[in-house]
Amino acid sequence: MDTSYILIRIHNKKTIELHYFICSLYYNSIIYSYPICFTANSSYVMFILLSLHKSFHFLTTEHKLYLGKELYKAEISIQLNQKYIQE
Template structure:
């Protein structure tokens, strides 16, 4: 048995109840130096399908393990529902 560990994490936010922001942080290990930099994806909530297409083309997302990708999709849909219902979104 082996464990696949991603070197990335994702933060999801809602901006002004109309946009979903996704920040992908990737860590690159180079000679014991760790660089962390964000890549940002922003879309209006009505264009959430386009966001999934854009994310699927991102090299960072392509290297995530399957469970991390499923979690990301669940959280994006949860954020989209929260904006539709004018509810507060909290990433779990």
């Protein structure tokens, strides 16, 4: 199970923002840290940025596939000038 979650949004109708929250357990309580924020103009650049960060290597395959799908949806929404809604 991943101990993190990711929020994706579009900023100014041209930039993809990704906020990565790392969660940890402390005496059966979940503690959320401040998010690590990434911004890029395309999903390709975002993938390069994420691959350079050590925390993303510990995500499950399912989480990585979900992340790829959502980043691609975000990029398409920018190109088509549509509103992006994360699943």
